[in-house]
Amino acid sequence: MGHRSSLQKIIERVDGWYFTERYVIAAEQLSYTIRIEDLHRMDWEEHLRNRGWYDAAIAIPFARRLYGITKQGSR
Secondary structure, three states: OOOOOOOOOEEEEEOOEEEEOOEEEEOOOOOOEEEHHHOOOOOHHHHHHHOOOOOHHHHHHHHHHHHOOOOOOOO
16 A cells, blocks of 8 residues: 555554654545644644544644644644
8 A cells, every 4th residue: 555655754653643754644544644734724623523533633633732733833
């Protein structure tokens, strides 16, 4: 499966989510990646919940803290 490049340099794995140097990735669908620079968008939790990923309500705030993302999008 061609996910080798998106899973390079994993920083953390928490509750079915991978946190890499470039992406946040749901372990159940490795082809769906969220770029770190897009984490400032405030609608991620709702968007992912609508896709059936209810644990995103924990994973996305964790990612924002991990990467130092603020509401304004700065790091």
